[in-house]
Amino acid sequence: QVQLVESGGGLVQAGGSLRLSCAASDSTYVMGWFRQAPGKEREFVGAINWDSGTDYADFVKGRFTISRDKAQNMMYLQMNSLKPEDTAVYYCVAEGWGPNPDEYNSWGRGTQVTVSS
Numbered sequence: 001q002v003q004l005v006e007s008g009g010g011l012v013q014a015g016g017s018l019r020l021s022c023a024a025s026d027s028t029y030v031m032g033w034f035r036q037a038p039g040k041e042r043e044f045v046g047a048i049n050w051d052s053g054t055d056y057a058d059f060v061k062g063r064f065t066i067s068r069d070k071a072q073n074m075m076y077l078q079m080n081s082l083k084p085e086d087t088a089v090y091y092c093v094a095e096g097w098g099p100n101p102d103e104y105n106s107w108g109r110g111t112q113v114t115v116s117s
Contacts, residue, residue, distance in 0.1 A: 009111030
């Protein structure tokens with residue numbers, strides 16, 4: 001399994017932006033993001049493959065963008081127009097694909113994002 005470390009979480013006002021980073025210990029074909037709000041199940045945010053093809057959940061399309069730096073084994077989640085309902089712990093994932101969390105073999109510990117109204 002590849003080791004993943006997220007950073008960049010924090011507190012932001014509604015309408016603001018935040019950029020999350022994920023550092024991987026090794027190269028991996030697919031990287032992605034999930035999130036989990038209190039009392040809710042983990043939900044798919046989006047993923048990116050080696051060719052920079054992306055897949056996003058409908059609720060983030062047009063607001064969030066995933067990118068990666070393959071040379072540095074880094075992935076980023078640019079979040080714009082944040083809403084209070086985006087408040088959650090955001091997890092970096094790797095070695096999987098699609099919206100099912102069980103399909104991913106590697107998970108980071110998560111970073112908290114809080115959006116105030």
